[in-house]
Amino acid sequence: MADVTATGGTITYREAVAEGIAREMRRDPTVVCLGEDIGAAEGVFKTTVGLFKEFGPRRVWDTPISEQAIVGAAMGAAMTGIRPVAEIMFSDFLACCWDYLANEIPKVRYMTGGQVTVPLVVRTANGGGLGFGAQHSQAVENWALAVPGLKVVAPSTPADVIGLMAASIRSDDPVVFFEHKGLFASKGPAAPEGHVVPLGAAAVVRPGADVTLVALASTVPVALRAAETVAAEGIDAEVVDLRCLVPLDMHTVLDSVGRTSRLVIVEENPYQGGWGATVASIVADEGFESLDAPVRRVAAACVPLPFADSLEQVVLPTADKVAAEVRRLAAY
Amino acid sequence: MADVTATGGTITYREAVAEGIAREMRRDPTVVCLGEDIGAAEGVFKTTVGLFKEFGPRRVWDTPISEQAIVGAAMGAAMTGIRPVAEIMFSDFLACCWDYLANEIPKVRYMTGGQVTVPLVVRTANGGGLGFGAQHSQAVENWALAVPGLKVVAPSTPADVIGLMAASIRSDDPVVFFEHKGLFASKGPAAPEGHVVPLGAAAVVRPGADVTLVALASTVPVALRAAETVAAEGIDAEVVDLRCLVPLDMHTVLDSVGRTSRLVIVEENPYQGGWGATVASIVADEGFESLDAPVRRVAAACVPLPFADSLEQVVLPTADKVAAEVRRLAAY
């Protein structure tokens, strides 16, 4: 985050969402929001606070519980001169409009031979750790990664929320923007006006020499905590915040592994089909000669997310689990 | 396929689908089929030929174009004493009922603390290579792999279709059964009565000493052709047909790589988020010490599937592309 110039104040990740959207709405009158309870109610996660008041009902639209209509309408609008920002309340509900995310939005440009563009953002509250149970807790960036034609963004800090929101809304390509529920309350330096973080640029959030930790969204603080833990034991871990899965900044990852020769990937999604598998497979191919140890992935267990928080901790990646893997690799 | 005793005759993959279902319907009166145009019309791919005639409208149900209702009703029926076999005509349309595949069917047993079981099969025509365009050609086994709680089956031969269909319908767990469109016309030895291929047992369909090729469904013949090609050049490739992604038989893969020290994974899905990434990541971890060369994945290019067959060939894995990678690894 070297490019973030703090304005002196701090802001929560939650506030940063609304702030990021508001800045773009001020800049560009074609940016319009739609979603369930986002207007006068200001969003069930309070991530659209102030928008309805500032921009009114012609720019901020409450919808029925109709995920297909929300995202389908966003697509039709995006094809005809609007830049819609559609909210899907919980990322689990992307499954209810998956046809649009998997088959329509990402393919229409290609299958029309480039006749149309679809500049839209689908924002969604993602991830677990809050006791919301199996159907309101999933981290599903990996679902989106499996679909060519979607840009996939998942910020870990308030400033990145603002900077990546700007880049996402300005992007002429469709973006799925994952806001992590577990990070909403977290605070960080505010971003200056005009702050834009380009899509596809990972950040080395902690430099280190011994092991590379690759993380995304909620797992960035987990990886950083693990790095602090092992630092006390003399292991110097580098932490890479991917920020985006598409475009995927493998340059930064391969460069880091080239220096550390060891890789641990920290993912919130289940191990099977997780995004880290794609990163690992690229490193096991293109970075093979750098590797001095097995590539490890600390992901969620391959079960639905349980309700009880004590059980959730068994399933999800934790700093302890990451630290244990780092130690194993360092000792390899 | 050592366990397949040929009855002397041959059968197409397409016929094997109907035959596999019919055998189970004869055996178990609670097995019931539902889907679009599967009854009197016998399926748009002719994969339900004979079922309506033999079992009648109380066992073979035509549905409206309502993928959510089809799979949701199958779930409700499975929870209450029926073993439904639901057809989703093209696997791309799984996106239209993805909530059921991702959030409901695989989670309900877990989130009720084991109170219910969901013994159902969702069968679907999968894959490209036939000029059906971006929305009717995808290979999406990887979507299902990303969801804990689904068994994922994708046979490559007629006998396996029958044997795996038997195991799938008898399974008390939900199974997504991918029938590859490109294989429908292919022929193979018929399976004897009572033939059951257990879920989660990969098959070494070509033994070899130099390189391991891991394949699934349509990529099994692709890998076999590539193996023949390089055999003429003195490279002895082993081909593993995974048959299932869940349960995933890593034992067979790791054993093979332990002998060959080289791995090429051949996937029809796009590289980003493909199932091969999960296999590669496990080998890069648990099989790290066996590897003498980078792990390579020959997957589809990260684009939607184009219509023109000449363009499809650019995007999809082919025997030539696989052979080229095998050569590179053998020379490594």
Place this chain on the structure above:
Amino acid sequence: MTAPADQLTGAATELLGWYEQMAVIRGTEKAAQDLFLAGLVKGTTHLAAGQEAVAVGVSAALRADDYVFATYRGHHHAIARGASPEACLAELMSRATGLCKAKGGSMHLTKADAGMLGSYAIVGSHLPMAVGAAWSATLRGTDQVAVAFFGDGATNIGAFHEALNLAAVWRLPVVFVCENNLYMEYTPIASVTAVPNPAADRAPAYRLPAELIDGNDVVVVRDAAARAVDRARTGGGPTVVEARTYRHFGHSRTDPGTYRPAEEVREWLARDPLAVARDRLSRLGVPDDVVSTVDGRVAELVAAAVSAAKAAPPADPAEALTDVWADGGAQWRT
């Protein structure tokens, strides 16, 4: 005109039973709220206080072997079908004795052995499931009926449409019960729905009969449900029942419900289903002290449930890795 407890008419006795069930639900909901405020309930809860008459009235029209599918706002349905307040509260408090071993939580209460086949937290998703359970009943040649409870907001999602059409075409024994509490989360249903009665007004689109009823009067609900269940059981196909009702609390635990006009809240609180039932009881000649005795018994039962749930052991961490597959395990690879 009042009568001693042992001389009540059949109708009065029956209603008193329903009143008691509603009171148990109300008591449990209040307990859940208190436990949440005390920090003992994590995650989220969606209380059904105010909507008890729908659950109890419909359940009264069902047989033990019928099927029920509910939503994340499903405490009342679970209890009405026989889940104990203790097991429900234990689930909310992440105890090993929870109804779903603390793996489901408030949004997924399930009591399969009582035909209560789950609470689903993706709006509308369970309507096709209920259709499937009804289909299964006809396939197996039983005369079981399936009921789907859902909110007004659920009528705008695609699964609603697909489920009603399929049920109608296959003429299945399913009853669709919409609990129209006037709001989705914080948005008035009228502002996002093309018809005034979101479920009942859509029934003709599937050639289904519909009843629009007072969902706060347990007797009205029971009678309408009995008609619909009877129709279903005797081959008459599905019915849509839209019960107008109101939730006493906000949408979920974090919602103070300030978007609702005070006047509207006041009116509906005055029509509390418990008050409506007490009124009916008194008109049936049931003495106040009989009702008070019931209230006392319920208070004790709920208090005991709270104590027992509090005293229960926490969820077993090992349970996190069970129950994915029918064999009880979670192994996905060799």
Place this chain on the structure above:
Amino acid sequence: MTAPADQLTGAATELLGWYEQMAVIRGTEKAAQDLFLAGLVKGTTHLAAGQEAVAVGVSAALRADDYVFATYRGHHHAIARGASPEACLAELMSRATGLCKAKGGSMHLTKADAGMLGSYAIVGSHLPMAVGAAWSATLRGTDQVAVAFFGDGATNIGAFHEALNLAAVWRLPVVFVCENNLYMEYTPIASVTAVPNPAADRAPAYRLPAELIDGNDVVVVRDAAARAVDRARTGGGPTVVEARTYRHFGHSRTDPGTYRPAEEVREWLARDPLAVARDRLSRLGVPDDVVSTVDGRVAELVAAAVSAAKAAPPADPAEALTDVWADGGAQWRT
């Protein structure tokens, strides 16, 4: 009563124009069929022969800047909106000059610069998109109208329901045109739909006006479409138009259509939209030779289109890896 070509009434001239468009579509569909039989068209095609009046009649009521969204059975809509037969056939034949550079194929014909914003092959998926385009028009303050064409089978999928409700609630300038050709693929729509008129009978569920019309009479279609488009353009909100029609070929290229009763096929072939239009032309006094001249011109145009498409270069393999992103490329990683 017939008149020389240069003395036709306005109505006759207009109708002759629509007749010519329908004939062009018919000729192109026949050519597509022949080319398929000759092995020059790969993949699948869904011919609209028999349904031309819907496309031409609706298009006649639209402005050049209006939007149209169609299905995999969309050749007629593409051509009616101005796609050339040559570009369409070239697309089907995988030529570099194809309407979508041979990346779309028959199911995805699109002519965005004529407001024909695509053909979608997942049933029902484009209805919300059309709603979105109509919403966009209101947001941008234009008076453009969006039209979604869809089949009878599409009325049973969830996206239909969500789209109609949202369009109604937001009172958007969109017209929903159902081409009811009586069948989904091989299954009669009546056997899987709860109401006899799958689109029109559902309109009241969204408080929308509906018209059930003869889809084989281009004048009837144009008039109904004009009413609906006018309502949309002037702030009156969406309309459902259900046009009864029939396809002359099977569902797709591999389907001989044997599930359709011979008597039914005969009746509908007799009501061929071209015949209906010719009949009307003759009643308007248009001489046969004028119509023949049109037929001849059309035959030449189609023949030229076939030759040109055949002569065009094959798709450029490099195109497989372009057009994913707005920058023209397909790079997803560094």
